[in-house]
Amino acid sequence: GNKCAGFVRFTEVAGTVYVYAEVTGLNPGQQHAMHIHEFGDATSTDGTKAGGHYNPEEKPHGLPSAEARHAGDLGNLQANAEGKAVYRGEFENISLAGPKNPIIGRGIIIHAKSDDGGQPVGNAGPRIGFGTIGVANPKQ
Numbered sequence: 001g002n003k004c005a006g007f008v009r010f011t012e013v014a015g016t017v018y019v020y021a022e023v024t025g026l027n028p029g030q031q032h033a034m035h036i037h038e039f040g041d042a043t044s045t046d047g048t049k050a051g052g053h054y055n056p057e058e059k060p061h062g063l064p065s066a067e068a069r070h071a072g073d074l075g076n077l078q079a080n081a082e083g084k085a086v087y088r089g090e091f092e093n094i095s096l097a098g099p100k101n102p103i104i105g106r107g108i109i110i111h112a113k114s115d116d117g118g119q120p121v122g123n124a125g126p127r128i129g130f131g132t133i134g135v136a137n138p139k140q
């Protein structure tokens with residue numbers, strides 16, 4: 001029943017991963033948490049098979065502004081009045097395929113509520129959007 005849809009693109013250049021996302025079907029004017037979760041398993045309708053936040057360094061949860069945070073903590077999408085969000089972020093604590101906290105094959109999750117940076121996982125509520133991070137065809 002969730003209407004959340006869109007894409008999240010990860011591009012790595014010289015040790016920095018640039019994240020760009022366009023997502024529709026969000027609650028107008030609201031923030032929605034977005035995280036990389038441990039597993040790219042999309043076979044549950046509630047997103048729970050994605051496991052917890054991707055956290056190979058066993059750090060506390062945090063927003064992108066926090067020094068100590070999970071590798072998967074991407075912060076929040078900000079939906080406009082039409083329920084659409086455009087997100088841009090830059091991260092140096094992850095990589096696409098290693099050696100530093102590789103993300104390909106893991107899950108990307110969008111939550112019903114905002115991430116408030118609180119422990120253990122930001123109080124972000126149910127999982128309303130899910131994808132598996134894979135390799136895109138550069139010709140499409």
Ligand code: CU
Pocket residue numbers: 033034035036037053109111124
């Ligand atoms: Cu999450």
Ligand code: ZN
Pocket residue numbers: 035053060061062070072073120121122
């Ligand atoms: Zn986290």
